[in-house]
Amino acid sequence: MSDALQIKNITVNYGGFIALNQVNLQIDAHTTLGLVGESGSGKSTLAKVVAGLVTPDEGEVRFSEQVLRKRRTRMQHKAIQMVFQNPDASLNPKHTVRQILSEGLLFHHIVPRSQLMDRCRELLALVHLDEDALVRYPYAFSGGQRQRIAIARAISVEPNLLIADEPTSALDVSVQLSVLELLHRLKEKLNLTMLFISHDMGVINAVCDTVAVMRQGRIIEVSPKEQFFLHPKADYSYQLLSAVPRMPIFNR
Amino acid sequence: MMSMSTILEINQLSLATTNKKQLVTDVSLAVGKGKTIGIVGESGSGKSLTLRAIIQLLPPTIIKVGGTIRCESSCAMIFQDPVSALDPLCPVVRQVAEVVSYRQHLSRKTSRTKALELLALLGLPEDLKRNDRYPHQLSGGQRQRVLIAIALACRPGILLCDEPTTALDVTVQKQILELLAKLQRELNFALVFVTHNLAIASALCTKLYVMKEGRIVEQGRTQDILANPQHAYTKMLIDSVLHLPDLKGVIAGE
Amino acid sequence: MLLLLVSLAVFAPLISRYQPAAQNLADILRPSSANHWLGTDQLGRDLFTRLIYAARTDLRIMILAEILPFCTGIFLGMLAGYYGKWIDALVTLMTNTLIAFPFYLIVIVVAFASGAGERGIYITFALVGWIVFARVVKGLSASLRKQEWVASAKVLGLPDSRILLFHILPNVLPQAIVVLMTDMVGLLVAIVTLGYLGIGIAPPTPDWGTMISEGQTFIYSKWWLSTIPGFAVVYTGIALSLIGDGLADLWRRK
Structure with missing residues (x-):
């Protein structure tokens, strides 16, 4: 069973506004695809379509050779998980970390109830958080820590595809780097296929194998990373890349 | 230290909340006429508060507990979020x-x-x-x-910018930054630029102040700081900037 | 404050030496004395005893009458807010229709249909009382629905029932309880008003409303007969509002 994702002719209309227009995209198994584009280009909508939060008006999403329909099976739900942008809003404020982590574990019968606590501790260790976090509520954590908890929740159900929707854009640069490293390491360790959305070219360059550029609801370029950053095919990609502020290079 | 052309000088500014929590400690900085300085730091480092203290726009729960601000000219400010700053x-x-x-x-x-x-x-x-x-x-x-x-x-003789491009897309950000630089050449105002983005600050500013937890941990000419950072925090900031390979495209983009 | 009232009401038979309906025609309309702390009414009943027994009746009705609308209100509000679309339209239609009728009009109609007394209050309140809760809860759940943790619960594949029960409900409950407190004040006033008008609780069951109306005849000579139950209403109202405010503060700080 290959963990490849195929998106075919997806169109999404939001009351007359075309958010996605005949989008075709393919992510090879165990690779990371970076989706870039400016605000309003439809990146997040595409992520929601893959995650099953938005039902497309046309087209289909296939994962591991299965068509994902409006109502997904439990296995299909389990296979695709998502990490969101805003660390303040991605955890239920009334739940402890233990509740947050164990919900998916129990629902998908990942571990028997007797091993639940052990598993929660393992998950926290994976994202470099202390065990005593289990009894605390989300407000007791910083933005970066919350994002780690959200990542732990996403990987708790042992997904095959992880969608990360701007997971670091609300974080400070120093924290951003550690979260990116964490995601990269987990991806290697768990052999994940990843859809990584960001407007930050630096972040995309750091984590992705392939880059896709979106503009106004369409994919306008898909290239391997090395090629994209050196010789982008589309005019617009070139504009995007040249607009990124760069550090002047000084001799160190 | 004070030269003839200094237009804004802050001396040992300290800010605290009304219940005595110290937020900004002993911040001193000076801006020359028509010059550009950058204040970089992460969220909560007190960079925005310092800026707000200059135009006396501190939130009601925060008060100045020490230091002086001397301003030779009128100030104006641009905020991060253009949606909430307009009626x-x-x-x-x-x-x-x-x-x-x-x-x-x-x-x-x-x-x-x-x-x-x-x-x-x-x-x-x-x-x-x-x-x-x-x-x-x-x-x-x-x-x-x-x-x-x-x-x-x-x-204004001084334009204060509080993360003016953070909420914008990169292509728009570039236009705005170029616009600011052009206007500065034409109108000759001093620019105080607050940002968390070291790349923007170093491209725009001649002098940098690095802030952490309410203090200035390092200051100096931009190139000196980037080439030879002294403070561990500055080094960390520089290291966490994600680099991009240089474009070799031949398409006429601009 | 409320604790004092509730304990007085609960332990009424232990505190008072008299039966609330026991008449003593030899001892009518007495002012306060050692035997009768607050005096007696026109039928020689002990006012203090009647006061705390009335608290029993009124508080009991108040709480019982709130249970059903509290639950239905939260239930419908969550459904409407979470799903939106036609369920929202339906609930809005129902609330708007019911709001169009004045509350007391409905009570009077129900009282005529089912006979005066407690039952009328329960039925009326079950009909209209849920509206306030539904509205508050609907607004809250509609904004919670867009939160990313709800989205992540959906991505986990959790069924809607579970999301509503374990995720949305704990987040709307505090607000709903605050509303409950203020709503209870209104209900209490309604019960008392109905008693006063004679279509609520029927004598001889003690009730602050009937006590006020009975004492009204003697308002010039024996002012305390009406005034003291009136104060009791005000006291309870303030107690409930303070609790509501306190809870709201507590939860807001968190």
């Missing part, structure tokens, strides 16, 4: 004209003409002359241009 129920030309008439004591008609001149200078569409628009009818970049117009209507 949503007032068309933009009127908002600009209002500031013009108030700050430059002009009649309503001339201030409107002035406002339109300013907006044209900032590259906003010509047809605003005929039909004025409400802020929500403009794009993010256009709204930020309107904000800059309002700031310039005060004819």
Whole structure:
């Protein structure tokens, strides 16, 4: 069973506004695809379509050779998980970390109830958080820590595809780097296929194998990373890349 | 230390909340006429508060507990979020004209003409002359241009920018930064630029102040700091900038 | 404050030496004395005893009458807010229709249909009382629905029932309880008003409303007969509001 994702002719209309227009995209198994584009280009909508939060008006999403329909099976739900942008809003404020982590574990019968606590501790260790976090509520954590908890929740159900929707854009640069490293390491360790959305070219360059550029609801370029950053095919990609502020290079 | 051309000088500024929590400690900085300085730091480092202290716009729960701010010229400020900084129920030309008439004591008609001149200078569409628009009818970049117009209507000697491009897309960010640099050359105001983005700050500013937890941990000429950072925090900031390979494209993009 | 009242009401038979309906025609309309702390009424019943027994009746009705609308209100509000679309439209239609009728009109109609007394209050309140809860909860759940943790619960594949029960409910409950407190004040006033008008609790069951109306005849000579139960109503109202405010503060700080 290959963990490849195929998106075919997806169109999404939001009351007359075309958010996605005949989008075709393919992510090879165990690779990371970076989706870039400016605000309003439809990146997040595409992520929601893959995650099953938005039902497309046309087209289909296939994962591991299965068509994902409006109502997904439990296995299909389990296979695709998502990490969101805003660390303040991605955890239920009334739940402890233990509740947050164990919900998916129990629902998908990942571990028997007797091993639940052990598993929660393992998950926290994976994202470099202390065990005593289990009894605390989300407000007791910083933005970066919350994002780690959200990542732990996403990987708790042992997904095959992880969608990360701007997971670091609300974080400070120093924290951003550690979260990116964490995601990269987990991806290697768990052999994940990843859809990584960001407007930050630096972040995309750091984590992705392939880059896709979106503009106004369409994919306008898909290239391997090395090629994209050196010789982008589309005019617009070139504009995007040249607009990124760069550090002047000084001799160190 | 104070030279003739210094236009803004802050000496040992300290800020605290009303219940004695120290937020900014002993911050000193100086800006020369027409010069650009950058204050970099992460969220919560006190960089925005320092900026707000200069134009006396501190939140009511935060007070100045020490230090002096000496300002030779009028200041104007541009905020991070152009949506909440504009009055949503007032068309933009009127908002600009209002500031013009108030700050430059002009009649309503001339201030409107002035406002339109300013907006044209900032590259906003010509047809605003005929039909004025409400802020929500403009794009993010256009709204930020309107904000800059309002700031310039005060004819400031110093322009304070609080993360003016953080909420914008990269291509728009580039335009706004270029615009600011161009305006500065033409109007010769000093620029105090607050950002968490080291790349932007180093491209724009001649002098950098690095802030952490309410203190300035390092300061100096931009190139010196980048080439030879002294403080561990500065090094960490520089290391966490994600580099991109240089473009080798041959397409005529610009 | 409320604790004092509730304990007085609960332990009424232990505290008072008299039966609330026991008449003593030899001892009518007495002022306060050692035997009768608050005096007696026109039928020689002990006012203090009647006061605390009335508290029993009124508080009991108040709480019982709130249970059903509290639950239905939260239930319908969550459904409407979470799903939106036609469920929202339906609930809104129902609330708007019911709001169009004045509360007391409905009570009077129900009282005529089912006979005066407690039952009328329960039925009326079950009919209209849920509206306030539904509205508050609907607004809250509609905004919670867009939160990313709800989205992540959906991505986990959790069924809607579970999301509503374990995720949305704990987040709307605090607000709903605050509303409950203020709503109870209104209900208490309603019960008392109905008693006063004679279509609520029927004598001889003690009730603050009937006590006020019975004492009204003697308002010039024996002012305390009406005034003291009136104060009891005010006291309870203030107690409930304070609790509501306190809870709201507590939860807001968190």
